[in-house]
Amino acid sequence: MRRRPGLAGLQAAATNRDQFRSLGEDVAKARTDLMKEQLSVFRTQLEEFARKHKNDIRKNPAFRAQFHAMCQKIGVDPLASNKGFWAELLGIGDFYYELGVQIVDICLATRAHNGGLMDLEELRGHLMKRRRVSRDSTITEDDCIRAISKLKALGSGFEVFTVGKRRLVRSVPTELNKVHNQIIEAAQSQGYVTAEDIVNKFSWRTGSVVDALETLMKEGLVMVDDGHPDGKRRYWFPCVSAMDVDSDESDANAT
């Protein structure tokens, strides 16, 4: 059957469209409501979780790592802001801000000694010693790295990078090239190198090795030692030789 276009036909089409639109809106609304409900359930549960485990998160490093993994999966950064309900609820922001402040403090205190480069494990040792007074919680390297990544926002040049088997924390904006990194890596076993060690190890020219060592020395990352009986100059790297700088300071405060 062939129908010609008429008023009734147009009206029917318009009615259909309205009905479809209203149905669509209903469905969308139902979905939104469902989402809202789910979110509110999620939030309630999370609040409960946070209340229950707040102390665990602060005290237990393994738990803290798992909590971060969970947050990452659901796409939430609990450290992004201290105002969000995450941070308010968990105090987790405060935990890392406090850690960050202590890290800056330690890096500044030891900078004259190590030129602003410090072994991550050594930094962790300092942190543990400093915090033991107030709280008996354990700090992991993971915690340090998280806190340092937040310090980057300050544009202060804080960074963690890997040299050989170790991770170093840099608190000054020194640009180290590949040669420098390899020399630091070579120094890790004994805490020092001689120019000869480096020349033999990498087959570089003596001249360029001495140049690189001099550069590191000017940056305050290396100290020379001419006192060994064999007469060979040793280049010491305070950043890879663990030393108890902090305990001296506490002594000085005590007297």
Added chain:
Amino acid sequence: MEQFKMPYFYNYPPYFTLQPVKDTREKQIQLWKELILKYCKQYKVFVINLDEEFPLFGNSAIERKLSHEARELFLGALVAEGKAEWLDKAHHKCLILWRSITDWANLILEFVKENGLEDGVMTLEEIRTGDETHGTDIAGIDRTVLVRALKVLEQKGKAAMFKGTATDDEGVKFSA
């Protein structure tokens, strides 16, 4: 006497070599200055003789010792601060003032008042090694330092030194 704890840098070999980089060297000098004063105070050392071995300037555990140049530089830095004085032009002997002359003078004055010696007479030897000062900070004070401190008190009119027939008869009359 409690055991003197050496600071971390005393066991780190490069601190025994003068550092060529300015900032590092300044830090090194600062650390050594503090250590010298602390050590001398602990062991009541008043004079360091650069021609003799001084235990602080070498660490046998790491087989390192300071060169003559380094020793003179560190002591010279203390002299520049008024915390030490060369006793000769050739810089062989150095008087270490871990307590300033004025502070020594005040300490003696305090001792005099506490012991009711306001009009008393004491020989210098008595002050240094006598029973009255035994157990106080004054006991064992270097003779040069003591004479200088007493001169400060003389200028304030609180003491008058007089000479006896022998050096160990030299005395002082307090009038605090």
